[in-house]
Amino acid sequence: MITLPDVEDARRRLRGRVRTTPVVEVDPGAFAPAARMWLKLEQLQHTGSFKARGAFNRVLSAAETGRLPDAGVVAPSGGNAGLAVAYAAAELGAPAEVYVPETAPEVKVARLRSLGAVVVQTGTRYADALEAALKRSADTGALFCHAYDQPEICAGQGTLGLELLEQTGGEVDTVLLSVGGGGLMAGVAAAAEGRAKVVGVEPETIPTLRAALAAGHPVTVDVSGVAADSLGASRAGDIPLAVARRAGVASVLVTDDSIVEARRFLWQEYRLAVEHGTAAAVAALRSGAYTPAPEERVAIIICGANTDPSDLR
Known part of the structure; x- marks a missing residue:
């Protein structure tokens, strides 16, 4: 389990070691009806991901x-x-x-x-x-070093959430992010708890968080689909699940076709070359898997860019 103090401690430790990545406000009409919408460009982080x-x-x-x-x-x-x-x-x-x-x-x-x-x-x-x-x-x-189920790993990822809240003046109502094993989700949910809700987006073919929330514990799921290289954990982590349950994180599912469409959209409209796993969060809005309320203010974490861009043309 991690909480906000763990994330704040990680931020102290990481000062000068990681980049403060930019946030850009975008026209929400291109994604879904919403009051305001931001992209957190974490693909600009060292090594291309959070x-x-x-x-x-x-x-x-x-x-x-x-x-x-x-x-x-x-x-x-x-x-x-x-x-x-x-x-x-x-x-x-x-x-x-x-x-x-x-x-x-x-x-x-x-x-x-x-x-x-x-x-x-x-x-x-x-x-x-x-x-x-x-x-x-x-x-x-x-x-x-576990990919997503150690306290230090999750708390470090959560520093992204602290940055996002500060960069948007604390005006974010909802943070959409892609979920594999759940480390990013756990960190951001701990950082934003009580200030913004977090929605985890998963491919229909790898519903690790959805399955764990339904069962009350991590369960093994089959792994397949276009986002398997980055969201290919076969089960959610114990720490991420505990944080998700405590913070009320929701799970929505998206199809492979919607992920492919969202990835191409990000390239064609914003010249962002991202992984399929990253595009899942955008796919939730583009496909209607998640529909914001008219007054809702939404931030989307663009979390990774280690992809072969040759198929984006």
């Missing part, structure tokens, strides 16, 4: 308390979490080893190697990479 925040918070916290071993860090990832961990480790002079599924996009694998990480491709799902990384951490003593 994951740098959580990774830095995890590694810096370990370094502060003398828990960063000579063996460095090890992480499982669909791509973005590994990039963030590799970057944070390199900044602190620590070795990094990242386990990714064999299905990870080559653009992400190449970037991991360019950051100096040892990359191990194993299995076809994030769960396979997770199992292998846990074993490697146990064998070597390296600091294990």
Whole structure:
């Protein structure tokens, strides 16, 4: 479980380590009827996604308390979490080893190697990479960095929420964001609790949060679809689910077709080249899966840009 003080502590730790990414106000009519609408451009963060925040918070916290071993860090990832961990480790002079599924996009694998990480491709799902990384951490003593289910990871992601609320003058009613394992959702929900509601958007083919909320505990779901490389966790994290239940986070589902359309829309109208997983949050508005009230003020987190843009033309 994490709360606002955890997020505020992470913000102190991350000062000077991560970028304050911009927020732009856009015409809400292009997305859905709403009073006002903003895009939080977190794809401009180090390594191209919000994951740098959580990774830095995890590694810096370990370094502060003398828990960063000579063996460095090890992480499982669909791509973005590994990039963030590799970057944070390199900044602190620590070795990094990242386990990714064999299905990870080559653009992400190449970037991991360019950051100096040892990359191990194993299995076809994030769960396979997770199992292998846990074993490697146990064998070597390296600091294990979970992609979305550690307090420091979730709290670090939540610093994005604090920025967003300040940049919009606290006027946001609703924050829409894409959900995989739930680390971003947990951090933002903790940061915004009592000030704005959070709506998690998931592909119909990977409803991890929806299934967990219905069951009252994380459950394993099948993973498929166009956003599986970035939203491919097969189950929600324990910490994200606990925060979601406490903060009243809602889940809405979107189709693959609507995700593809939203991604192309972001490129054609705003020249934002983003991942399919990122586009899911926009798809909720474009497809009507989430319809704001006429007076509602909505912010959308544009959370990752590690994509091959060749199919956006």
